[in-house]
Amino acid sequence: WKYLQHVVGRLGSTDAALHTELVLGMVRAIRDGLHAGDLGGARAALQGVLWDSDLYSTAAALEALGGLALPEERVVVHTKRREFKQALRILALEKDDIGAAEEYCQKHGGQEAYMRLLELLLSPGGGQEPRYDHATRILAAREACLDPMQLLDSLPDAMPLPMAAGTLERLLRERLHRKRAGQLSRGLARAQESEAAVARAEARREKVEVTQDTTCRACRTRIGTKVFAVYPNGVLVC
DSSP, rough: HHHHHHIIIOOOOHHHHHHHHHHHHHHHHHTOOOOTTTTHHHHHHHHHHHOOOOOSSHHHHHHHHTSSHHHHHHHHHHHHOHHHHHHHHIIIIISSOHHHHHHHHHTTTTTHHHHHHHHHOOOOTTTTOOOHHHHHHHHHHHTTOOOOOHHHHHSOTTSSSGTHHHHHHHHHHHHHHHHHHHHHHHHHHHHHHHHHHHHHHHHOOOOOOOHHHHHHHHSSBBOTTTTTTOOSSSOOOO
């Protein structure tokens, strides 16, 4: 696989089969212990290829990684496949690393990812107990601007609400504040629009009388039939 790493990494080969074989070869080397005692370096190299290459077969990579203690590598492949929920399941439930799951939400998927994570923690499935402590942490995360109504719908009946009462109250207060701020902004916009309409109407009602003796303020000659302009202060110029 080292030769393939040279062909793909150094020579820039775009052959999908070579990219796939490189990934599979690196996985086999880790599985068989052929990493010269540097497991961390071998895994870092594999993760680098998994992130950098868009040409390898993700299905073949997942099959090769199945059954191996390489959760971070599977997270990378699931992310490449845009299977964010599966990636979050590995981080939050399999590894029980809620910090890594939060960081993943910030980088991939945004608020929708936070909602997926919360649903996983509250209803993990597979006979696992809900992770109410972790779910409360997600509820309190400032980055997770969750919709209060959607959040209430997702909470299971068995969840002890006192654990989340403070966070739910904060979310509802913030939503009410945003609603009031929006109403105020709309009211100000309507008032400004009304003022502009009144100003336009008044400007249209203004009249300028030009006689044969009216002179240009700039050149002091009679305007007569010349094209002229009127400044806001009433001064006429031709």
